[in-house]
Amino acid sequence: MPWEQHRLVFVGGLHRSGTTLIARIIGSSPDASGLTGTGAVMDEGQHIQDAYVGGLGNTSEWSFHPRAHLTEEDAQRTPDAGERLWAAWSPYWDLERRVLVEKSPPNLTKMRYFQEIFPGARFVVVTRHPVVQALAVRKWATRTRGRFTYGFPRLVEHWVHAHDVFAEDALRIENLLVLRYEHLMRDPEGELGRLAEFVGITLGDDATDAVDAGRSNRYAELWRTGGRAELAGRVRHHVSRLGSRHGTPRADLLRDVTDAALLPRYRTVVGEHLGDRIRAHGYDLDSLDEAAPWDPMTGVPTLADAR
Structure with missing residues (x-):
């Protein structure tokens, strides 16, 4: 062949x-x-x-x-x-x-x-x-x-x-x-x-x-705070763009507001319903920049292996 x-x-x-x-x-x-x-x-x-x-x-x-x-x-x-x-x-x-x-x-x-x-x-x-x-x-x-x-x-x-x-x-x-x-x-x-x-x-x-080592930083902060710490400033920014033809300020505004309202609750929901399965794959909901080494024999690492 x-x-x-x-x-x-x-x-x-x-x-x-x-x-x-x-x-x-x-x-x-x-x-x-x-x-x-x-x-x-x-x-x-x-x-x-x-x-x-x-x-x-x-x-x-x-x-x-x-x-x-x-x-x-x-x-x-x-x-x-x-x-x-x-x-x-x-x-x-x-x-x-x-x-x-x-x-x-x-x-x-x-x-x-x-x-x-x-x-x-x-x-x-x-x-x-x-x-x-x-x-x-x-x-x-x-x-x-x-x-x-x-x-x-x-x-x-x-x-x-x-x-x-x-x-x-x-x-x-x-x-x-x-x-x-x-x-x-x-x-x-x-x-x-x-x-x-x-x-x-x-x-x-x-x-x-x-390789851009900082690409996940904002996501980690968003998960930790729900974006609440910077919400007021981001709302002002999106409102100032509402008349612009560029970008999607309404969608961005809606996402930032709903993040602040829902992400803290969803963090609890995800932990309760999926936390154990996530840990089985070597990840932890409290540490978004850590991962366990992959175990080729089992395929199910634990985060303790990385510490």
């Missing part, structure tokens, strides 16, 4: 977890090529193939869809899936490169499927604290599923469900690297070194320049 001359690397993880960053860093290596010029959103391979159903639901609900989780059985039902995927993706790779990268967030729940089709493939999964990820992705959610804070716990539940599926699948994956977004922000050189060694590539000295 033509792909046997290459090393295929699949990058997965929920939206706004750092998958695009990691895929671009891998693709920047002289040894590797990512999909480029596809015309699809973020050059994600899921959107330009017909071997499996991609784009199931929006970014805040897709993993709940029954067809989002694919395994060996799904691959065996479509024996020509490898040829179809190669035909769809290979025109957008530089086939002179040894390592070929495909990134789509739903790869998180499709690793067993790809491993069956492409034996020897490598999988890189990026995880980010569920609360931070939910706050980052909610602008794409529906009005009743957290866009304006109302229904926010459902966004966190989506994270938990997707990672429950992933953790169980991970025990069957031969070549898997899990990167914690939090560890990448704290030690980009060390984490990118692990990535380069796992994938089998060289990275330039400037690879760490793409």
Whole structure:
């Protein structure tokens, strides 16, 4: 098969977890090529193939869809899936490169499927604290599923469900690297070194320049205070923009007001209903910038391992 001359690397993880960053860093290596010029959103391979159903639901609900989780059985039902995927993706790779990268967030729940089709493939999964990820992705959610804070716990539940599926699948994956977004922000050189060694590539000295270590700070403060400390100033700012043609001041104003009203309550709700499951994945609701190391033997780390 033509792909046997290459090393295929699949990058997965929920939206706004750092998958695009990691895929671009891998693709920047002289040894590797990512999909480029596809015309699809973020050059994600899921959107330009017909071997499996991609784009199931929006970014805040897709993993709940029954067809989002694919395994060996799904691959065996479509024996020509490898040829179809190669035909769809290979025109957008530089086939002179040894390592070929495909990134789509739903790869998180499709690793067993790809491993069956492409034996020897490598999988890189990026995880980010569920609360931070939910706050980052909610602008794409529906009005009743957290866009304006109302229904926010459902966004966190989506994270938990997707990672429950992933953790169980991970025990069957031969070549898997899990990167914690939090560890990448704290030690980009060390984490990118692990990535380069796992994938089998060289990275330039400037690879760490793409890492913005402070991107989660506002989310952590928002979760801690509900935005109440800065609400008055932000309301004045949004009101001053109401006549502007630029931006969405009404939506921003509504979100800031509902954050102050609802996030403190939802913090309690999320803790009561999802806290134990979140801790099982190595995260803690009281520490948004910490994560336990991934345990490849169990897939269920505890935060105590990181302390």
